[in-house]
Amino acid sequence: MKPLQQTKLCLLLATSLFLTGCSSWNNGGMSRWMKCALLGGAGAGLVGAAKSATAAGLGFAGGVLIGGTLCAFADNRDEEQKLDTSPQQEMSQSEEKIVSTQPVFYKAGSILFAFDSSDISPQAKDVLNSILQLLNDEPKSILNITGYTDNTGKTDYNWKLSQRRANAVKDYFISLGVNKTRIDAEGGGIIKSHDITREGRRDNRKADLTVHRPYTL
Missing domain, CATH: 3.30.1330.60 (OmpA-like domain)
Structure with a gap:
C-alpha cells in the first residue's frame, strides 16, 4: 500500500477511535480526560506509524495533549449547560405552583x-x-x-x-x-x-x- 493511502487509512481509524471512545466512556474509574488523552495519543500514533517509528512516538505525545484538551473543553460545556438550565427549570416549576394554588x-x-x-x-x-x-x-x-x-x-x-x-x-x-x-x-x-x-x-x-x-x- 502506498504511504499516502496508509496515512489516510490511519487518519480515518484514529478519528473513529477517538470519537467512539470519548462518547462511550462514563466518569467511573479512570477520568474522562485521561481516557480521551490516551485515545488521542493512540490515534496520532497510528498516523505516525504509517511513516516511521519516530513519527509514531511524536504523534502519540501530541495526541495525548490534544485529546485531553478536547475532553476538558467538552466537560466544561456540559457543566455550563447544566448551570444555565437548572435555575430556569426551578423557576418555572415554582411559578406554576403559585398559580395553580390560587382560589x-x-x-x-x-x-x-x-x-x-x-x-x-x-x-x-x-x-x-x-x-x-x-x-x-x-x-x-x-x-x-x-x-x-x-x-x-x-x-x-x-x-x-x-x-x-x-x-x-x-x-x-x-x-x-x-x-x-x-x-x-x-x-x-x-x-x-x-x-x-x-x-x-x-x-x-x-x-x-x-x-x-x-x-x-
Missing part, C-alpha cells in the same frame, strides 16, 4: 325580594336551583351569600332584614341537601347606589351569591 371566586347569580320581605319567590328558586347544580359539580366549593336592602326605613332594621334574606337563601340550599358548612351567609345592609328611583330600590332588595372554588395540588 377562584365567581359570581353565581342574584335574586330579588319583595319590599320588606325575605320570602323566596318561584322565579328566585329557579335561579337557586341552577346554582345548586354548580355546587354539586364542585363538591369542594363554598357558597357565599350576601343579603341587601334599599334605603327605605331605619338603618338598624334594614341590617337585620338583609341578614334574614341571606339566611333564607342559606336555609333553602340546606333543604336541598347542601351541607351547611359549605354556606356562608351575611347581611350587607343598605345599598345606597341607584336608590333614587323606584326601579333602583327594587334592584337593591336582593341577595348576591358567589362561589369560592379552591384549587389545591
Whole structure:
C-alpha cells in the first residue's frame, strides 16, 4: 500500500477511535480526560506509524495533549449547560405552583325580594336551583351569600332584614341537601347606589351569591 493511502487509512481509524471512545466512556474509574488523552495519543500514533517509528512516538505525545484538551473543553460545556438550565427549570416549576394554588371566586347569580320581605319567590328558586347544580359539580366549593336592602326605613332594621334574606337563601340550599358548612351567609345592609328611583330600590332588595372554588395540588 502506498504511504499516502496508509496515512489516510490511519487518519480515518484514529478519528473513529477517538470519537467512539470519548462518547462511550462514563466518569467511573479512570477520568474522562485521561481516557480521551490516551485515545488521542493512540490515534496520532497510528498516523505516525504509517511513516516511521519516530513519527509514531511524536504523534502519540501530541495526541495525548490534544485529546485531553478536547475532553476538558467538552466537560466544561456540559457543566455550563447544566448551570444555565437548572435555575430556569426551578423557576418555572415554582411559578406554576403559585398559580395553580390560587382560589377562584365567581359570581353565581342574584335574586330579588319583595319590599320588606325575605320570602323566596318561584322565579328566585329557579335561579337557586341552577346554582345548586354548580355546587354539586364542585363538591369542594363554598357558597357565599350576601343579603341587601334599599334605603327605605331605619338603618338598624334594614341590617337585620338583609341578614334574614341571606339566611333564607342559606336555609333553602340546606333543604336541598347542601351541607351547611359549605354556606356562608351575611347581611350587607343598605345599598345606597341607584336608590333614587323606584326601579333602583327594587334592584337593591336582593341577595348576591358567589362561589369560592379552591384549587389545591
